[in-house]
Amino acid sequence: MTDVTKVKRATNKWSRLIHVYTSMAALLLVLFFGITGITLNHPTWSIGDSSTTSTNNGVLPMSPTANGAVDYLTVSEFARNELGVKGQVEGFDSTGNSASIRYRQPGYSADLTFSTTSGEYELVSEQQGMFWGVMNDLHKGRHAGSSWKWLIDVAGLLLVVISISGLVMQLFLRKRRTAALIVSGVGVVVMLILIWITLS
DSSP: OOHHHHHHHHHHHHHHHHHHHHHHHTHHHHHHHHHHHHHHHOTTOOTTOOEEEEEEEEEOSSOSEETTEEOHHHHHHHHHHHHOOOSEEEEEEEETTEEEEEEEETTEEEEEEEETTTOEEEEEEEEEOSSHHHHHHHHHTTTOHHHHHHHHHHHHHHHHHHHHHHHHHHHTOHHHHHHHHHHHHHHHHHHHHHHHHHHO
C-alpha cells in the first residue's frame, strides 16, 4: 500500500467520522433553524399564535427625577415590579419633559414613555405570540443576549464542517463522485441565478 493510498483512506475515514458525529451533534440545531427559517419566510403563518398589544396608562408613584436628572433605574424597577415589564433595556432617552425606556426580548417588546414633571406614563407592550414569535426572534438572534449569539456561531460552524466533510466524502466515492459534483455545481448555479434575479 503506497503512502498516497494510506492518506486517501485516512482522509476518507476521518471525513466520514467527522461528518456523522458533527451531523448528530447539530441535528437539533439544524432542525430548529430549518423550521424557523420557513416560518420567518412566511410571517403571515400564525400557526396558532397571535400577536397581542396592550397599553397601560397611569402616574408614577415616585419622582421620575433625582438630583436634576432622570432616574431611569428607579422608574425601570417600578415598571418591572409593578407593570410586569420584562426583557433587557435596549435604550433610554429624554426630550424636553418626556423620557422613555425601551425593553426587548425574543418575541416581546415594551416602550415606557413618561413625563419628567407630572410623572404620567404610558406603557405599550407587544407579545408576538407565545411560541413562534419567540422562536423566530431566536432564529435571528434578536434581543437574545450573548449566550444565544454564541450558539448561533456554533451552529454556523457545525454546518460548515458538515458541508465540507460531506463534500470530501463524495470525492472518495468513485461511483457517485461525478454525479455528486454535477448536482453540487447545479446547486451553485441555481443559487447564483436566484441571487442575481433578486438583486437585479
